[in-house]
Amino acid sequence: MDRFTLIDSPIGQLLICSDGINLTGLYTEKQIQSKVKLLAPDNKCSVDDLPLFVQTQRELNEYFDGARTEFSLPLKPYGTEFQKQVWQELRHIDYATTISYGELANRLGKPAASRAVGNANGKNPISIIIPCHRVIGTNGALTGYAGGIECKKRLLHHEINCSLKQLAKV
Numbered sequence: 001m002d003r004f005t006l007i008d009s010p011i012g013q014l015l016i017c018s019d020g021i022n023l024t025g026l027y028t029e030k031q032i033q034s035k036v037k038l039l040a041p042d043n044k045c046s047v048d049d050l051p052l053f054v055q056t057q058r059e060l061n062e063y064f065d066g067a068r069t070e071f072s073l074p075l076k077p078y079g080t081e082f083q084k085q086v087w088q089e090l091r092h093i094d095y096a097t098t099i100s101y102g103e104l105a106n107r108l109g110k111p112a113a114s115r116a117v118g119n120a121n122g123k124n125p126i127s128i129i130i131p132c133h134r135v136i137g138t139n140g141a142l143t144g145y146a147g148g149i150e151c152k153k154r155l156l157h158h159e160i161n162c163s164l165k166q167l168a169k170v
Helices: 029-036 051-064 081-090 101-107 114-122 149-169
Strands: 003-007 014-018 023-027
Touching (some): 003 051, 014 029, 014 051, 023 029, 023 051, 081 101, 081 114
Antiparallel strands (some): 003 014, 014 023
């Protein structure tokens, strides 16, 4: 049974879930209500109760401070094999860049599967770390994000602004 905790972030409260070894979930504020109902209340703990939660909070703080562009956390997202393929491919999208659902489907070798890719993207249980926010519509529109379009926009702006600051230092 997954253990969980809540942490604060610049984009609101985040729900973190773990099997004790791996991160199994990271949900934004908009998703918390529906997810917490599925978790056993006895499994709620503080960040300090689990070393992985401490590491997750540290890495997320570094990300939001602009000091981290990749995460080194052990992940175990639950889903179908196809969903796991999509989520693994999401991890190859460079920081502060975006791709379309169609391009993601092409990368998977399934060019006709844009809708299925979009569905899998929307079911990503480890947001931010598995960067589903970096996938946009073919026309450049910020379509679909389980954490809400405003959250997606904030994450993308954050990454772009941090990248620009790094470039300005060079």
